[in-house]
Amino acid sequence: MHRSLLPPALSALTLALVLGPVSPAAAVPVDPAPSAAPVDGTDLPEVTDRMIVKYETPLAQGEKDRVLEEAADAADVPEATDAVEIKTTVDGADVVELAGEISTGDAEKLAEEIAADPAVAYAEPDRLVFTAEISTDPDLDRLGSTAAAAYDADYGYQWGMQALGTPMAWDTATGRGVTIGVVDTGMAYHPDLSPKIVGGYDFVSDPTISNDSDGRDPDATDPGTYSSAGQCWSGSAAMNSNWHGTHVAGIAAAARNSIGTVGVAPDARLLNARALGACGTGYVSDVAAAVVWLAGGAVAGVPAAPRRADVINMSLAFGGSCGPTFQSAVDTAYSRNIPVVVAAGNSGLNAYGYAPGNCYNVITTGAITSAGARASYSNWGAGVDIWAPGDGILSSGNSGTKGPSAANSTWLSGTSMAAPHVAGTVALMKQKNRHFTADQYKQLLLDSGDPFTEGKTLNTHDGLYITSVFKDVFWGAQFYDEIAWAHRRGISTGWVAANGARTYRPVQAINRDAMAAFLYRMAGSPAYTPPKVSPFKDVSTTQMYYKEMAWLRSEGISTGWRDGTYRPFEPIERDAMAAFLYRMAGSPAYSAPAVSPFKDVARGTQFYTEMSWLRARGISTGWTDGTYRPWQPINRDAMAAFLYRLAPLV
Template sequence: MKKHRIPPFAIVGAALLVALPTNGAFAEEAPAPPDAVQTAPENLPTDRMIVKYAAPLGDAQKQEILGTAAEQADVPEAEDTTELKTTADGADVVELTDAVSPDDAADLAQELEQDPAVAYAEPDQLVFTAQIPGMDDQAQEQLGSAAAAAYDADAPYMWALNSLGAPRAWDTATGRGMTIGVVDTGFANHPDLDLNVIGGWDFVSSPSLSNDGNGRDSDARDPGTHSVYGQCWAGSPASKSIWHGTHVAGTAAARRDAYGVVGIAPDATLLNARALGACGTGYVSDMADSVTWLAGAPVAGVPAARKRADVINMSLSMYGSCPVTLQNAINTAWNRGIPVAVAAGNNGQPAINYAPGNCYNVVTVGAVTSDRTRASYSNHGAAVDIYAPGHHILSAGNTGTKGPVAPNSRYDYGTSMASPHVAGTLALMKQKNPSFSSNQLKDLLLTSGDPFASGKTLNTHDALYITSAFKDVYWGRTFYNEIAWMHSSGISKGWASGNTRVYKPVQSITRDQMAAFLYRMAGSPAYTPPKVSPFADVATGQGFYKEMAWMHAKGISTGWVDGRTRLYKPGQAISRDQMAAFLYRMAGKPAYSAPSTSPFADVSTRQGFYKEMAWMHGTGISKGWDDGTYRPGAAVSRDVMAAFLQRFDQKF
């Protein structure tokens, strides 16, 4: 679904609504947030501009362009600037001598873009989290007051898990081999996260916002988002730490263990891009560089991560159009096959008015409550791709009101909490088929969603169900379910094809392959094959020898006698009458009287394997074709074989 841009000016508010600790009793109802949502001011000044030049220029030329634009826009604060850094797409981030109003920043960007040497210019706006309105000092002191060590398995209190069908989805995929990149406040140390974190970088470039005493560095841990009055913007209130990134990461990929909470993709790893500091505040340019780095693209002055992300989550929301700098970073990830899940925002307004939810190449996520209704605070409308649990969500946190103290489990509310449910689901889907493009994954995610009054709600189980493990088997094709069962049951993993797998559904099954399938369907029982092959045409060292010898030992197939030798004919395609015989014997040759009139128009009661083919009809394993035929001599294709085996498995 394409998003439509709105007239530019963006003030950013991350999508966290409330942070509330759990307590020793694990009350049925955590305190609910008020309907009215306090968002950060939508007219904050900025002291930075992003300028992308059409071609490389010298410092003097850049300063001349900036000075001329400052004079034309009547923004003297831009007449003397300091270049702070270069974004991943080559734009300069410059600091003004003082902060300017949103109108002045927009005028300056417009004047800069009049110069043919400038490709684009835009304000480098602040990104920040929204806190619950009216939270008094006592409530603030209660944040993170209960340590997770006091409670062990918190999964029973995580209503979203069962609502999404996540435990059933784990039978198919758990996120193993996938990495979820999180652009947020960083992670505090936490037993549910630490072993899953494979790296990170601190992208907060403003020392005044970093709360760690410097700008960018290699320590991406969250030192806390606490602030003093006026630290984050003029008049900003003092605030306590909210551990937003820790909560988001836990929802996406907390480990399955005896401690705390569990994430949607519990075996996925986490890559930590810290872009927000005090007050949960940072700059758009830092957010864009975080996305670029997570996508495995180079960022000046930052070493590459040892593994790029497979999915990216951004639990952020800002009023206005999608910044070009951020859109370029998102495009980099999306075009590399890395889907980007973003929060729709908590303003109770049309999501089209808020970025990054109105950016292109994202999955925009709104929030629903446990009764499957849209949360009152969730942004909504056509720009929301899908809704996910965001209300009363239990995940990882910390007890500290300033710096980190002890890990805990805590409740939060907002589209910030909804987005990582989608990111975790995308990681599960991508594990099943890593070759799928971002667009394919998004389409399957939306197709699998459950309809409700405001659009579609996430269904993690169904998203896994329609995401094929095989590149050449798509949801909706004949025997899709049966082929998916073959994979999930371990009977057939297909063939490797590059970085994906193929099933070759219309290829005929050979007799040696059939032996392997039946042996696996029997549970791969302990069996030592004889040192001398029971078949003259099967060597003891060839592929599937053990399985073919097992077929002989079990009496499922004793092959053919040719003179004094016994042959198995391993490379011969198995026919439909032979398949009937194999399955009948596999079932233990159950007592069965074949009817005196054949159920199939092309099968005589006197021909070989008539009893077995009639038994196939009687059990429902195969009713033949609509024209009443069985076609006994036809070769069995791999998709039809999957159907036969699944039906057999259901009955025996």
């Protein structure tokens, strides 16, 4: 049917503020595009021609017709009298198409009347989600566009990536093995992205806005968001494509290579869920289906996703509350510990007025400029969880004005651009430890964020720093830094469960065999062939850590007991640990003090010199009560701390 769904001022519900393509190869340093002025929220498109109705129990068609007809009369919305059921949502609700378009105000009244029927569980308008352009910045326009065979020198123009400290973050994680799900306009071919796409589906159900002449289908490629005159609303001008989904995906995960730009998680994979068509428009019911599919849920008539996304990005917004259909989709991902990152919206208004940013269980992202200020178009307020670069962002694009043409790099602005910076960061965090809850990942982002006048700004490097590789060592725990260091150095890899979760067991005493392994690895795992006959009568040549224990003996770090045993499964005590570390440091010349530095270690006690040396070097200062507790076993967390302090001496 002909649609007149959007007003001439395609303003607040923007997925991107299109600033025009740029040639990285030919670009000259320019300041990022100035923020567009805040948009007037009254310009929002307040129409729909669909309703979502969930019944308490299955009803015959005649009963469904009765419910809708009575509600239509009560709400004085005659367009609902002859509504036609066109599909079901992922929650099993009916999506019905009305005989014509109605305002969202009338749609809300209609939903209230429908929901008042005892047979109905809930009803809500099937709202529209869509993109919109804000005036192109002329300075960026003049830069033009080229094919994406430029240079990775494009990174020099990616101020957002530099501000987040991504190169240092990549020393810890690059997104390898992690999948980012993107709900958007689809993705056009781009050499930075296409080799990384591991699956996709087109969820745009309305052929009049699909731009591919059909409804849902397996081809999630973006055919372009272009529109002909009058296609989007009565009297609307023709519009060119903005390749929004391609741009968003590039911010999150463009590959590190000699092409175009680079993403926050350059080695992450992409799962492509197209839910927005011409004019960047789509229905809530389609977007919700895309989210459930990305989360590994079942969607009627759609093959299962080839894999479950590890984090989902939705760079979209629409005015109004987060209805049950959308909230249920988000909750599906949340219940599976899949963080859902969303844009706050570009109306320059309170974020609480826009979904999905006002849904529960999402990470709502506002946009900042390169100057560190809130972008004027960004929605704001307590509903924004975190702020990220969104103004003048260079990423993957396409030169086609209608259908796809040559891949290139393009400048765009908006909270749409801020959200994938966060999604890419979550992907890096998930590579480091994929066994935290969705809430824990969100809290880590906030804990590692930089102070900002309106909350916290994203800091990718610090987010990686405070994300522990061990499930049982959370940031802020005693000796967190030292345990993280021990893992980075390969000194302790911990235990790996069948589900892949890695634990460190910080308060477990460390045994003498594991201590040998720690010291051997700290020494750089030197080339060493253990003897065919064990130097210890209680250590066989086939048992775990035999090589390391034999190496310890060959280095004189531990000669074992006089009876020829090593006692591998005994916890190592603090006095013997001091001796091990002293010898590991090369038994340096040291005169022990005449007065013991510890009140429970008398001069002349075995290993007195070694314990005193440990104190003098700051490796162990003992307890605040002045004791050393020499015969107490060492826990694994404290051992990491001792080795960290020893490292500069070996």
